[in-house]
Amino acid sequence: MKLKRNMLSMALASALLTMAAGVQAQDDTQPAADETAADEAAKRRKQGEGEAVKLDSYEVTGFMRSIEKAVLIKQESNSIVEAISAEDIGKLPDISIADSISRLPGLTAQRVAGRASTINIRGLAGDFSTTLLNGREQVSAGDNRGVEFDQYPSELISGVLVYKTPDATLPAQGISGTVDLRTVRPLSYVGPRFSVNARLEQNSLGELNDGFGDRGNRLSATYIDNGFADGRVGLAIGIARLDSPGQFREWEAWGFPTATINGSEALVLGGNKIKAGSVDNVRTGVMAVLEFEPNDVYRGAIDVYYSKFERAETTRWLEFGLGWSGATLSNPQVENGIVVGGSWAGVRPVVRTDLSEFDDKLFAIGFNNQFKFNDDWRGIADFSLSRADRNQEILEVYAGAPTGDNAQFTLDPRNGPARYQFGFDYGDPARIGLTDPGGWGQDGYVKYPNIDDKLRSARLAVERSFVDGHLSGIEAGVHYSNREKSRESDEFFLDLKDADFVAIPPELLGRPTRAAFANTNIIAYDTRAVVARFHNFRPNLCRDCAAKNWTVEEEIVTPYVQFNIDTAIGSVPVRGNFGLQYVDVDQESTGLGVIGGDGSRTTVTHDGDKYSNVLPSLNLAFTLPHDQFIRFGAARQLARPRMDHMRMFADYGIDTTKGIWSGSGGNARLRPWQSDSFDLSYEKYFGYTGYVSAAVFHKDLKTYIYEAVNTQFDFSIFDLSAFTGPNRPASTIGEFRQQVNGEGGSINGWEFAASLPIGEWVAPLQGFGLIANYSDTRSSIQPNGPGTTQTLPGLSRYVSNVTAYYERGGFSTRVSRRARSDFRGEIQGFGADRETQFIRGEAIVDFQIGYSFAEGSALTGMTVLLQVNNLTNEEYREFFRDPGVVDRPRKFVEYGRTLLVGVNYKF
Secondary structure, X not given: OHHHXXXXXXXXXXXXXXXXXXXXXOOEOOOOOOOOHHHHHHXXXXXOOOOOEEEOOEEEOHHHHHHHHHHHHHHHOOOOEEEEEOOOOOOOOOOEHHHHHOOXXXXXXXXXXXXXXXXXXXXXXXXXXXXXXXXXXXXXXXXXXXXXXXXOEHHHOOEEEEEOOOOOOOOOEOOXXXXXXEOOOHHHOOOOEEEXXXXXXXXXXXXXXXXXXXXXXXXXXXXXXXXXXXXXXXXXXXXXXXEEEEEEEEEEEOOOOEEEEOOEEEEOOOEEEEEEEEEEEEEEEEEEEEEXXXXXXXXXXXXXXXXXXXXXXXXXXXXXXXXXXXXXXXXXXXXXXXXXXXXXXXXXXXXXXXXXXXXXXXXXXEEEEEEEOOOOEEEEEXXXXXXXXXXXXXXXXXXXXXXXXXXXEEEOOOOOOEEEEEXXXXXXXXXXXXXXXXXXXXXXXXXXXXXXXXXXXXXXXXXXXXXXXXXXXXXXXXXXXXXXXXXXXXXXXXXXXXXXXXXXXXXXXXXXXXXXXXXXXXXXXXXXXXXXXXXXXXXXXXXXHHHOOEEEEEEEEEEEEEEEEEEEXXXXXXXXXXXXXXXXXXXXXXXXXXXXOOOOOEEEEEEEEEEEEEEEEEEEEEEEOOOEEEEEEEEEEEEXXXXXXXXXXXXXXXXXXXXXXXXXXXXXXXXXXXXXXXXXEEEEEEOOOEEEEEEEEEEEEEEEEEEEEEEEEXXXXXXXXXXXXXXXXXXXXXXXXXEEEEOOOXXXXXXXXXXXXXXXXXXXXXXXXXXXXXXXXXXXXXXXOOOOOOOOEOOOOEEEXXXXXXXXXXXXXXXXXXXXXXXXXXXXXXXXOEEEXXXXXXXXXXXXXXXXXXXXXXXXXXXXEEEEEOOOOOXXXXXXXXXXXXXXXXXXXXXXXXXXXXXXXXX
């Protein structure tokens, strides 16, 4: 016994020392797609899925039941995790699973078009985490790795597990964490079940644009049955359809140049955009699971997920230069060095109509096989495919008046917007026609960005369990993945065919749109019919267009071994695991090289690299008296580089001043972000639904990625045959600006969370409860390179979530508030490329009230409900931030409230 314990101690110490010594690491995650901590916990508690639980004198179902299941998962896990469990299948109340995930401790969501879309874990953007579906890595329809969670209907997700500390069996982990979305396993349910849900919704901003309504609906249905082949075959099928309108009013500043105002320097608006937009979001999701256990040796499951998300947006708006134009300012009003009011003369707004259409498709299929050879040995073979593609069209058409206008304005210098009084009615077809009022050399623009992302993976593993001793088991296996992501974009200028100014025919006109933050209208017309009748297409062969066409391929092989611990130190029970991954990577990229810089001459470029990393990990859970736990995690984690940083694009030529090769572009040889991470957590549980926890974490960055000039770049990987003559450098070594790997920096933080079932302690308040969490995260990483001051994308220093609820006697209500401080977020910018902007902190409040009819009544199984999302109509705000200069507003957007009424029915 003593020898065995000493061997265990040496193994744990060896794992820590290996990590501290600087063993290299790499990213890839995947929790077992077989039994989860929740399954094991459910077995120990001997509670069937979805069954009611008795807490003293009243029955726990619905939302409190979901809390009980989530708390149980957290308590039983060997890692530091956060969990979500559906109240009942198909009954998570949020529009997408992103809203639910964003309420977990240390997690936040970034709104895109008014909806929670991307998830930030512990202050890091979505590209630093990995998303799984039933334990398998998922691809993304976006430009990079971060999954857009609004493509996953909450009605089809039965639970979510967020790993904040990894283990060796997760071959697709990220630096920030891993999000595992779970669908149902039908053999875990009792009897056949059917549920149907319906919602009607309305947006508070009304109908802003002609042809777009403000009302929508949500419909879903789920069927689960395990009554086939004497209970050895189970089937689950679910479908969810969303038809949801969106409306927004937006103001955006071009920037704030310095001008001399009344003899002193002041910041003045360089230009503005004022928009009124309407969106139709139509999403159809389908889930199917076939689970079978023909005998005691074999158990298998095939699960399929499909989502089609169509988004059509029309935005009508005015864009006009002020300080960066020929307009003149009179009667300026200055506050704190910023011009906040005055009158502009000679303003020439571009009256724009933009159409943006997305067609996203996600498909995932997995085949899991488990073999129980005997009581001690088990085998796993898992195979999967994940695929996503996006087809997008972004169309711009320009109109305007033949003469300049006058505009009075006032500006909120903190958040925006600026409000305008124009002299013209820009909805008047007698004054407004198709033209180029901005002098941009075009009358419109259209681009067609497309993305295709495909991932094939397989996992083979064997497990050996032990009854006696300090180890409860050993698992060894190998994970293989092959991923290929490509992006392309064709782009064209629009030119009027016959004239510089064309009046729009009456038969093509629609109802004018009321301009946002101004006293005028905006002309509306059938955009596609106008383009077909009056415009020609002219290809745009530019440098930036070439940069948008690339392919990145990765082949990753990850053998791993993990030792599971179940022992004691003195009288303190200890469980957990320690293990090791060896990650072998072969990555390459193909793109376009631009010769000479103007985009007219291109060549195909190709590059790549091979390397390996080692990832040790350790998780320990110490069980203390009175349902207390102390958890410790240590691991080397990594996040693979962004796809657009790895693209093999190059713009190159000869720097005649220095006499060397010079250029800029991507880096197909980038290594991942790497971090040595340490976590410590204390948890105290009480009752079935209560706990408090406090955690601290530290991530010591070994490598990170930033843009710099590589002065020893070898240009021989490019086609240099076009360069001849005496100016051609003799050496192929030159300067190339690209993303490179740097060293140093850290992320530190602490988190506090509590689930307080107040009704268990105060009898008159039975049914009342409170869930709250708060996190504080800080970073010393300089993601834009040494000496820069910008923060990591996605990092909000302060994040908090509060949910107050009441549930008893069929009646339920809850209100939730999620808040985050200022952060730098990634958005789709000019040219449909990704860019980062500073985003103001926000607080989103959601409310729900409902009633479930009692068993035995005529309406048994029915629940009626009312929801209000974004109850306080919280605006989305961006701002400019520069060292030594006061923050200035960049963007201000109102999305309105969304009211939903609905009914759920199950039997």
